[in-house]
Amino acid sequence: xxxxxxxxxxxxxxxxxxxxxxxxxxxxxxxxxxxxxxxxxxxxxxxxxxxxxxxxxxxxxxxxxxxxxxxxxxxxxxxxxxxxxxxxxxxxxxxxxxxxxxxxxxxxxxxxxxxxxxxxxxxxxxxxxxxxxxxxxxxxxxxxxxxxxxxxxxxxxxxxxxxxxxx
Amino acid sequence: xxxxxxxxxxxxxxxxxxxxxxxxxxxxxxxxxxxxxxxxxxxxxxxxxxxxxxxxxxxxxxxxxxxxxxxxxxxxxxxxxxxxxxxxxxxxxxxxxxxxxxxxxxxxxxxxxxxxxxxxxxxxxxxxxxxxxxxxxxxxxxxxxxxxxxxxxxxxxxxxxxxxxxx
Amino acid sequence: xxxxxxxxxxxxxxxxxxxxxxxxxxxxxxxxxxxxxxxxxxxxxxxxxxxxxxxxxxxxxxxxxxxxxxxxxxxxxxxxxxx
Amino acid sequence: xxxxxxxxxxxxxxxxxxxxxxxxxxxxxxxxxxxxxxxxxxxxxxxxxxxxxxxxxxxxxxxxxxxxxxxxxxxxxxxxxxx
Numbered sequence: 001x002x003x004x005x006x007x008x009x010x011x012x013x014x015x016x017x018x019x020x021x022x023x024x025x026x027x028x029x030x031x032x033x034x035x036x037x038x039x040x041x042x043x044x045x046x047x048x049x050x051x052x053x054x055x056x057x058x059x060x061x062x063x064x065x066x067x068x069x070x071x072x073x074x075x076x077x078x079x080x081x082x083x084x085x086x087x088x089x090x091x092x093x094x095x096x097x098x099x100x101x102x103x104x105x106x107x108x109x110x111x112x113x114x115x116x117x118x119x120x121x122x123x124x125x126x127x128x129x130x131x132x133x134x135x136x137x138x139x140x141x142x143x144x145x146x147x148x149x150x151x152x153x154x155x156x157x158x159x160x161x162x163x164x165x166x167x
Numbered sequence: 168x169x170x171x172x173x174x175x176x177x178x179x180x181x182x183x184x185x186x187x188x189x190x191x192x193x194x195x196x197x198x199x200x201x202x203x204x205x206x207x208x209x210x211x212x213x214x215x216x217x218x219x220x221x222x223x224x225x226x227x228x229x230x231x232x233x234x235x236x237x238x239x240x241x242x243x244x245x246x247x248x249x250x251x252x253x254x255x256x257x258x259x260x261x262x263x264x265x266x267x268x269x270x271x272x273x274x275x276x277x278x279x280x281x282x283x284x285x286x287x288x289x290x291x292x293x294x295x296x297x298x299x300x301x302x303x304x305x306x307x308x309x310x311x312x313x314x315x316x317x318x319x320x321x322x323x324x325x326x327x328x329x330x331x332x333x334x
Numbered sequence: 335x336x337x338x339x340x341x342x343x344x345x346x347x348x349x350x351x352x353x354x355x356x357x358x359x360x361x362x363x364x365x366x367x368x369x370x371x372x373x374x375x376x377x378x379x380x381x382x383x384x385x386x387x388x389x390x391x392x393x394x395x396x397x398x399x400x401x402x403x404x405x406x407x408x409x410x411x412x413x414x415x416x417x
Numbered sequence: 418x419x420x421x422x423x424x425x426x427x428x429x430x431x432x433x434x435x436x437x438x439x440x441x442x443x444x445x446x447x448x449x450x451x452x453x454x455x456x457x458x459x460x461x462x463x464x465x466x467x468x469x470x471x472x473x474x475x476x477x478x479x480x481x482x483x484x485x486x487x488x489x490x491x492x493x494x495x496x497x498x499x500x
Contacts, residue, residue: 116286
């Protein structure tokens with residue numbers, strides 16, 4: 001039922017160097033629909049500091065082909081768990097500077113709880129399942145960003161939530 | 168510490184008849200800052216159906232003066248619990264039609280978890296604490312929308328979360 | 335000096351009044367006492383006795399124990415439904 | 418027919434290789450067996466033995482037990498850090 005409902009909407013994933021238009025992407029999630037009660041979005045930005053060092057720029061590497069597939073799988077999982085009416089994921093690659101947008105996740109749903117949950121779920125899984133890697137430029141030289149344990153914890157809580165609600 | 172950090176950013180609340188520009192409002196949350204890691208937003212829309220009836224229009228009544236104060240209090244509570252760098256709340260009043268935007272809540276924070284939590288907290292409290300009332304026009308006539316028990320439950324879980332994390 | 339009382343939404347509509355200046359009898363010093371006074375008017379005013387009617391004093395939501403006094407702005411309204 | 422092997426990010430940089438076609442010895446049929454083969458080259462290749470190195474077969478993340486065969490695309494990379 002939920003997957004079917006989800007299939008009716010637009011589930012669109014892009015990996016691109018270009019920036020995106022937050023207003024246009026958000027509007028598109030509700031365009032031509034009158035059954036959308038809420039749209040939750042998340043925009044990730046490059047910060048000018050990380051782990052105690054200044055960051056002057058960042059380069060995002062990815063695994064072309066697998067990236068799109070991994071993002072598509074994550075969106076599909078969100079559609080099975082909730083019933084989003086439309087979903088949009090955009091992830092940029094290449095060289096970015098502090099203040100630049102990295103990622104956009106937008107979810108339109110009938111009710112706000114579903115929109116928030118699906119949006120945060122997609123971000124948490126994206127952080128641990130999608131093949132992107134960040135290389136930061138700092139005054140001490142370039143360095144690859146280490147994965148955070150807190151991201152694994154954030155992703156794992158959705159499995160715990162699933163077990164809890166099933167059990 | 169968190170309240171102080173929050174005070175550094177912009178915490179802006181508006182109650183207005185006019186529509187708002189999602190792209191501009193979202194961009195403003197990160198404007199001129201390079202310490203924002205994520206922006207979570209929520210946009211609430213008028214649906215064309217509710218409780219089994221078609222809805223052709225909706226009029227939002229509010230309590231001028233108290234509304235702004237209640238929204239300000241809710242944002243302040245969010246600033247004490249998390250450390251948002253900037254927050255924007257816009258709630259429309261007057262007559263709206265299906266597909267129209269009702270509310271915008273945007274939160275910029277250093278990390279995504281804080282941005283999501285503060286944004287959802289503000290929405291949940293707004294639903295139960297801010298003096299707005301909806302009157303729907305349906306084929307069966309106009310009717311005042313009843314408060315939902317699910318909204319009380321959603322707001323209450325933040326108190327449970329606070330007790331749990333303190334205890 | 336009287337209290338200013340405001341009514342909103344379905345309650346305003348049912349009462350046919352959106353605001354009034356009311357001089358409560360001596361000894362009426364709490365929201366619940368004030369409410370009882372208004373309910374005592376009978377007829378549509380008995381709607382104010384409904385358990386789900388909320389109150390605010392000087393624009394903050396309060397419980398029935400909250401005190402009210404001259405010059406206060408008191409409001410009665412149904413559960414809120416914004417967002 | 419050989420396997421296509423890809424390396425990404427810090428691992429690609431450390432190995433100095435982004436892709437190779439590799440014909441594994443007979444009997445190498447799992448990700449962990451393939452990995453052991455590559456580690457056996459010694460030197461920088463021992464970095465592939467690190468516990469946090471992830472693997473994908475045909476663009477899906479897999480564990481060491483996953484089977485690999487002729488024509489497969491296998492990738493090794495550090496933990497991901499997007500978003």
